[in-house]
Amino acid sequence: MTLVGGTAPNINTSPVQLESRFQFAVSVDCVIFGYENNMLKVLLINCDLPEFKDRWSLLGDLVLPDEDLDKASYRILRERTGLENVFLEQVHTFGDVKRHPAGRVITTAYYSLLNIRDHQLKLLNNDLHWHPLKDIATMAFDHKKILDACYATLQKKIQEEPIIFNLLANKFSLRELQLLYETILNVELDRRNFRKKLFTTNLLTDLDEMEANVPHRPGKLYSFNHAHYAEMKKKHFVGIDF
Amino acid sequence: MTLVGGTAPNINTSPVQLESRFQFAVSVDCVIFGYENNMLKVLLINCDLPEFKDRWSLLGDLVLPDEDLDKASYRILRERTGLENVFLEQVHTFGDVKRHPAGRVITTAYYSLLNIRDHQLKLLNNDLHWHPLKDIATMAFDHKKILDACYATLQKKIQEEPIIFNLLANKFSLRELQLLYETILNVELDRRNFRKKLFTTNLLTDLDEMEANVPHRPGKLYSFNHAHYAEMKKKHFVGIDF
DNA sequence: GCAAAAGTGTTCACATTACACCCATGG
């Protein structure tokens, strides 16, 4: 065991020459979740590395030397989807020695939520594809582990904060919202209790519009009340639990 | 804006030469929480960098080239406290370009929980000091931001999992446990409801021992029932909420 | 008129909260 209280030069306490220790590459990987046809999907790209032939990879890239870590994740998202102002949040950093065949690459995972319908046209001429989460069994690198971690975070987070609306169009029915909760959490919810609960949060704006072209009685359409949520957040924590 | 679907060589998709891009140093910083005299404390070390004269720094170090990120955090803890098998968990990675004056250093923050009483002797001959959390206003680097993030995680996590026992001695009274919850969460709890709640979790083992040397009626002593918690975890998620 | 989902209230079980009195010990 190393001696307690050793006084070796330390990056936090003493001026140290760092040049010889810039030996790492740092990347970010984005788990971009989308929702379509009652399926939670993830945007993936084909991996051309011989080690991972025919496997899928997350969208990621090396962080640039003069680029903040968070900025890098937004850059990936922008370069790959053309989108700005999308929900994006750091989840975890993966730094096992052998996680990347090219060398020592530490990667920080982010997850992002967006509405596939609104953005699908921007994905033309691309190697990118939406994959139903359920169908993803193996991936390149340690990306399955990263995906699992981000999915777990997503499941937890939608019960704490109303981030789920990022996956829906601006206008949605209560049924769509409930289905999305059920899909992500992998549970079944009582329709009446769900409605009650959502309405008491006051986070929904009734648009006085109805669904169209549905083979049944059309439901009302709602939108997420961003302004009201911002107000609530100022005062107290907002939770959504089932 | 960068073109969507650009096909520039990418670390996740194509074989790339990395050597020229190993331009980062990677460190870990540990926020080591302890509890003593009804105060939540943090183990800090003096920073000798001229930029941060007389400021305090977290315990951290560069990750070694052949060392897993998680392993590095355990090493810091072992080197600084002599402790093994202490609760330690990753919180967040901080990677702003200018966060470290020596160059581009990405740091991953971990937090750790330990019982000060049981371990204080190992801190002799050391620059380390326990600081009451309340007294820490400024720190070196972005360490105050890191500390705040870890504290927020701690507050949240003790309401989800029984990690709080890591801060207490093996034997503790219900009052000590309640005080600790109150201290960390910065709330006041009803004593009777607290007892009921804790007992219903079945996580406490009644040791049939009493406090000694207290200037009032001695309370019973309990220990955390690790075995029972492990059993519960197998079956379902265990939550502790107030 | 049939299928499919919208919309709506009540009851019950359980969990949380609020709250007051006597007890044991040290000084």
Place this chain on the structure above:
DNA sequence: CCATGGGTGTAATGTGAACACTTTTGC
């Protein structure tokens, strides 16, 4: 005997879960 916290129970309130029928639309 006094100060300090230990130990206990109950009533009220709030929350989550279970549950059935009528309505509206497309076909």
